[in-house]
Amino acid sequence: MLARPIITLTTDYGLKDSFVGLMKGVILGINPDANIIDISHNIGRHNIYEASQVIAMSYKYFPSATIHVSVVDPGVGGARRPILVITENHYFIGPDNGIFTPIFERQSNFFKVLHLNSSHYFLPSEGATFHGRDIFSPIAAWLSRGVDSSKFGEPITDYQTISLPTPLLSDGNTISGEVVSSDNFGNTITNITVDILSKLAPVEPKDKFKIIYKDKAISFLNYYAEAEDNALSATINGFGHLELFVNKKNAFQMFDMNIGDTVTVTYVN
Amino acid sequence: MLARPIITLTTDYGLKDSFVGLMKGVILGINPDANIIDISHNIGRHNIYEASQVIAMSYKYFPSATIHVSVVDPGVGGARRPILVITENHYFIGPDNGIFTPIFERQSNFFKVLHLNSSHYFLPSEGATFHGRDIFSPIAAWLSRGVDSSKFGEPITDYQTISLPTPLLSDGNTISGEVVSSDNFGNTITNITVDILSKLAPVEPKDKFKIIYKDKAISFLNYYAEAEDNALSATINGFGHLELFVNKKNAFQMFDMNIGDTVTVTYVN
Amino acid sequence: MLARPIITLTTDYGLKDSFVGLMKGVILGINPDANIIDISHNIGRHNIYEASQVIAMSYKYFPSATIHVSVVDPGVGGARRPILVITENHYFIGPDNGIFTPIFERQSNFFKVLHLNSSHYFLPSEGATFHGRDIFSPIAAWLSRGVDSSKFGEPITDYQTISLPTPLLSDGNTISGEVVSSDNFGNTITNITVDILSKLAPVEPKDKFKIIYKDKAISFLNYYAEAEDNALSATINGFGHLELFVNKKNAFQMFDMNIGDTVTVTYVN
Numbered sequence: 001m002l003a004r005p006i007i008t009l010t011t012d013y014g015l016k017d018s019f020v021g022l023m024k025g026v027i028l029g030i031n032p033d034a035n036i037i038d039i040s041h042n043i044g045r046h047n048i049y050e051a052s053q054v055i056a057m058s059y060k061y062f063p064s065a066t067i068h069v070s071v072v073d074p075g076v077g078g079a080r081r082p083i084l085v086i087t088e089n090h091y092f093i094g095p096d097n098g099i100f101t102p103i104f105e106r107q108s109n110f111f112k113v114l115h116l117n118s119s120h121y122f123l124p125s126e127g128a129t130f131h132g133r134d135i136f137s138p139i140a141a142w143l144s145r146g147v148d149s150s151k152f153g154e155p156i157t158d159y160q161t162i163s164l165p166t167p168l169l170s171d172g173n174t175i176s177g178e179v180v181s182s183d184n185f186g187n188t189i190t191n192i193t194v195d196i197l198s199k200l201a202p203v204e205p206k207d208k209f210k211i212i213y214k215d216k217a218i219s220f221l222n223y224y225a226e227a228e229d230n231a232l233s234a235t236i237n238g239f240g241h242l243e244l245f246v247n248k249k250n251a252f253q254m255f256d257m258n259i260g261d262t263v264t265v266t267y268v269n
Numbered sequence: 270m271l272a273r274p275i276i277t278l279t280t281d282y283g284l285k286d287s288f289v290g291l292m293k294g295v296i297l298g299i300n301p302d303a304n305i306i307d308i309s310h311n312i313g314r315h316n317i318y319e320a321s322q323v324i325a326m327s328y329k330y331f332p333s334a335t336i337h338v339s340v341v342d343p344g345v346g347g348a349r350r351p352i353l354v355i356t357e358n359h360y361f362i363g364p365d366n367g368i369f370t371p372i373f374e375r376q377s378n379f380f381k382v383l384h385l386n387s388s389h390y391f392l393p394s395e396g397a398t399f400h401g402r403d404i405f406s407p408i409a410a411w412l413s414r415g416v417d418s419s420k421f422g423e424p425i426t427d428y429q430t431i432s433l434p435t436p437l438l439s440d441g442n443t444i445s446g447e448v449v450s451s452d453n454f455g456n457t458i459t460n461i462t463v464d465i466l467s468k469l470a471p472v473e474p475k476d477k478f479k480i481i482y483k484d485k486a487i488s489f490l491n492y493y494a495e496a497e498d499n500a501l502s503a504t505i506n507g508f509g510h511l512e513l514f515v516n517k518k519n520a521f522q523m524f525d526m527n528i529g530d531t532v533t534v535t536y537v538n
Numbered sequence: 539m540l541a542r543p544i545i546t547l548t549t550d551y552g553l554k555d556s557f558v559g560l561m562k563g564v565i566l567g568i569n570p571d572a573n574i575i576d577i578s579h580n581i582g583r584h585n586i587y588e589a590s591q592v593i594a595m596s597y598k599y600f601p602s603a604t605i606h607v608s609v610v611d612p613g614v615g616g617a618r619r620p621i622l623v624i625t626e627n628h629y630f631i632g633p634d635n636g637i638f639t640p641i642f643e644r645q646s647n648f649f650k651v652l653h654l655n656s657s658h659y660f661l662p663s664e665g666a667t668f669h670g671r672d673i674f675s676p677i678a679a680w681l682s683r684g685v686d687s688s689k690f691g692e693p694i695t696d697y698q699t700i701s702l703p704t705p706l707l708s709d710g711n712t713i714s715g716e717v718v719s720s721d722n723f724g725n726t727i728t729n730i731t732v733d734i735l736s737k738l739a740p741v742e743p744k745d746k747f748k749i750i751y752k753d754k755a756i757s758f759l760n761y762y763a764e765a766e767d768n769a770l771s772a773t774i775n776g777f778g779h780l781e782l783f784v785n786k787k788n789a790f791q792m793f794d795m796n797i798g799d800t801v802t803v804t805y806v807n
Contacts, residue, residue, distance in 0.1 A: 284578065285580040285581075286578065286721045287595060287596040288721075288722070289576075290548075290578065291596055291599045294575065294596070294599040295599055297601060298601045301541065301601070343785075344763050345762060346760065346761025346762060347761050394776050395776070395777075395778040396773065396775040396779075397774075398761070398762065398773060398775045398776045398781070399776030402776060403776060
């Protein structure tokens with residue numbers, strides 16, 4: 001453990017209510033040395049898929065032993081279980097609703113999952129609407145203090161997963177992927193990665209790849225400012241994903257894009 | 270004091286301007302060990318009542334000796350006094366405009382109030398528009414360093430309060446309360462608490478309580494996912510308040526609700 | 539260096555994506571003792587001028603040796619250089635696109651600028667879209683650990699600047715300035731400062747100054763609550779700037795204001 005163990009928070013709680021602040025209060029009441037870092041509290045309400053993508057792209061940029069608390073939890077208070085996922089280097093705490101699917105599906109497949117049912121570690125509470133504060137925060141805080149994870153619950157193997165879209169390879173030279181998110185700038189992220197592209201061919205030179213969105217060909221560039229004004233273009237973003245963009249403009253809005261839209265890449269030898 | 274004393278911030282400053290960041294800069298310049306936690310900076314502009322509710326529901330989730338700085342301050346720079354409220358376990362710093370009314374009205378009635386007039390603890394400043402940075406932050410920081418609170422000003426007893434809506438009991442079996450806020454999910458919080466309900470009868474079984482909003486009866490459930498789709502329902506939320514909701518939908522918008530709307534609960538034996 | 543060196547962040551990344559959280563993850567991976575403080579992540583997208591104003595008004599409220607990371611970076615990945623600006627008391631890290639112009643133009647003119655080209659301090663990354671995470675954060679973190687700044691790159695003198703509007707003095711008694719920003723409350727900030735006004739005459743009594751906006755005279759007051767209801771008024775704000783406001787209302791919207799609008803102040807003896 002670090003002298004100041006890191007706990008990250010990813011939720012759909014928003015930044016108007018006191019929900020996030022209270023999670024921090026509860027954590028610091030248990031472990032005053034915790035270093036609590038916000039990843040996002042503006043995940044779309046109840047959007048488990050969106051949260052799963054944010055977690056998948058984020059966790060690896062944090063040091064070993066970081067504890068990631070992720071709460072998009074429409075089933076709060078009902079039958080869905082609270083879980084702790086332990087991998088080689090990271091801990092993940094949240095509801096068992098598929099939010100951690102990308103962690104389960106990583107290439108490295110070492111992990112274990114605990115059903116958090118040792119309720120004496122929970123915060124006593126009257127209602128059943130706020131497990132972010134009452135279950136996930138205290139478990140994260142006790143874990144960050146060094147309590148052995150086996151004390152929090154029982155191992156399970158029937159954890160829930162959600163279906164994640166996977167790019168398809170066809171004709172040996174075409175990859176068919178889809179739009180999975182857009183960012184603050186209206187840049188549009190696809191599920192086509194450098195790793196997948198490199199199954200077709202080395203990613204340089206880029207002009208060997210023909211990218212199609214809504215029947216139009218898109219230039220494949222090295223960085224944003226290379227693009228022609230107002231032209232939909234593509235680049236490899238900082239997460240190794242193919243991203244569609246318009247330089248200094250909102251591509252997602254300008255081209256009326258939607259999550260799930262098809263993007264294809266063909267290698268032209 | 271903790272090794273890293275906690276200072277919370279609740280304001281209507283928003284998250285675009287640098288106001289909140291500057292409060293933190295000033296605090297850390299005085300006490301580099303302060304652990305500054307945001308509760309909310311998106312309180313409605315000038316909405317003293319809303320801030321008072323957020324503070325009332327939040328402070329108890331923080332450790333003893335936490336210092337809560339709360340700044341919704343339309344009277345900044347004028348005659349209204351800056352104050353420090355000291356209770357058994359917490360400190361509250363902000364303007365004397367009623368923002369701390371729920372603290373004054375708690376069942377436990379031990380507290381004292383100081384008028385902060387020792388201006389040598391303030392940050393010198395040219396204008397009179399930003400006491401969050403110039404008065405409240407430095408006082409919080411010096412207090413967190415262990416300066417005795419009596420040095421900051423004089424005790425007063427004529428502090429300001431605002432009127433808070435109180436549920437009414439009638440006929441010995443009906444409570445008439447009102448909507449006091451809505452949250453990020455459009456869940457609608459009332460001022461009817463478990464404590465008040467239990468004056469009628471034990472809160473279980475819930476079907477002994479008939480809840481009425483806009484002349485319609487509402488199911489009283491244990492958690493969100495129990496509700497029928499699109500049906501306005503009620504539950505006890507994590508703060509012990511009766512809350513109206515629609516599962517995975519925005520009840521406040523769907524049912525055209527307003528702060529101040531009446532909600533009644535009748536015990537049917 | 540402080541035991542917990544302060545690194546501030548100012549970006550146009552917004553608070554929905556994980557961008558800001560990842561910068562913090564990278565920093566803490568290099569320096570677990572860093573104390574990371576958000577100034578704003580809601581700078582207008584690609585708005586270098588707005589960022590420059592926020593930085594100019596903010597940095598001096600932080601302790602000596604604070605490291606300010608400022609990323610509004612439409613040219614990311616292209617020819618624009620990453621730079622480190624060193625002044626007597628502060629460090630500034632960001633793109634060489636003029637974002638630090640107000641630092642270069644301060645009265646105290648000691649500073650040096652380094653082109654950050656020691657790429658072994660960078661985070662290896664596949665794409666070229668996220669230098670906030672891959673270059674600026676790691677450099678800030680290594681600097682906060684005490685690595686000598688000379689190791690990060692070469693001194694340059696041909697850094698970029700942007701044009702900043704300057705108030706004009708005419709007839710020996712009139713200052714013509716302009717609107718430079720508006721804040722969360724719709725208060726409208728001008729580039730006319732107390733320092734500039736005091737070149738005409740001492741700023742008290744205020745009624746010796748005639749302030750004109752859109753051909754109408756505006757009362758010059760000491761604080762917000764002094765103003766008549768709905769009247770456009772002026773005061774000196776907490777940053778020493780002349781600010782136009784309507785008490786408890788949004789002046790910027792009510793009076794259809796725009797950045798760049800002219801405001802004049804005449805001293806009437």
